[in-house]
Amino acid sequence: MKVHESARPTPAVSDAPSQIEVLLSRFQRPTRTAQPVENPSGALTTKHRADKAGRRSGSVPETAPVDALRLLPDLAAGGLPARVRAAVSAYPYGAPLPPAKGLARELDGGLTPVAKELAALEVSGEIATSRGRRSGYRLRPDELHPQDVAFDRAVREGISSGLYAPGMPLPTGLLGSRHHVSTVCVPRALRLLLAERKVLRRDGTAGPGYYVTTPPGAAPVAAASAAREGRPRG
The missing domain is CATH 1.10.10.10 (Winged helix-like DNA-binding domain superfamily/Winged helix DNA-binding domain)
Structure with missing residues (x-):
């Protein structure tokens, strides 16, 4: 049966954020306002103290200070080095990074170019891989490889x-x-x-x-x- 052109369904428009928006959203730090919260003993503490405890337990991610505005032109132009560095910088220090294959899929880039950029970050001392870990992890500025x-x-x-x-x-x-x-x-x-x-x-x-x-x-x-x-x- 021939279907009339006007009867064909219109493709749905995706409201999903772009890759650049996803990467930039990772630079947002958790707010640290001094809002009082009540603990089980009834004593009041501060939201700042709660956030500090959350970072210690790893529940609140802490990102490195990255100049997102400086990366905007490269991100918008699709520069792979800036995109890989932005994605890696979104992870906390010491946290495991996704494997090169997963990062390539996330950035819509090829596996070989992404692996090459990760290797460059390791040579510069921004990330490290070790035998005891399945994937790389971020190094602090004062941490040796x-x-x-x-x-x-x-x-x-x-x-x-x-x-x-x-x-x-x-x-x-x-x-x-x-x-x-x-x-x-x-x-x-x-x-x-x-x-x-x-x-x-x-x-x-x-x-x-x-x-x-x-x-x-x-x-x-x-x-x-x-x-x-x-x-x-x-």
């Missing part, structure tokens, strides 16, 4: 013991080989030491690299050694 802990400890112990004196270049290749940190991940392994200014990235006597910071008023070891070698013997 699990693979970098031994590297960081070795550098700190070397500085404290005088093995790596002020002004001395760090043997990052040797340290990386010894502690299983690849060359591309050395900046990630040193990021806390760089933030504490115990180590600096600069062009020094041994060329570009990472050097132990020279305390104010102290001469670098290399310069001091050269000066001693140039002194005439008495």
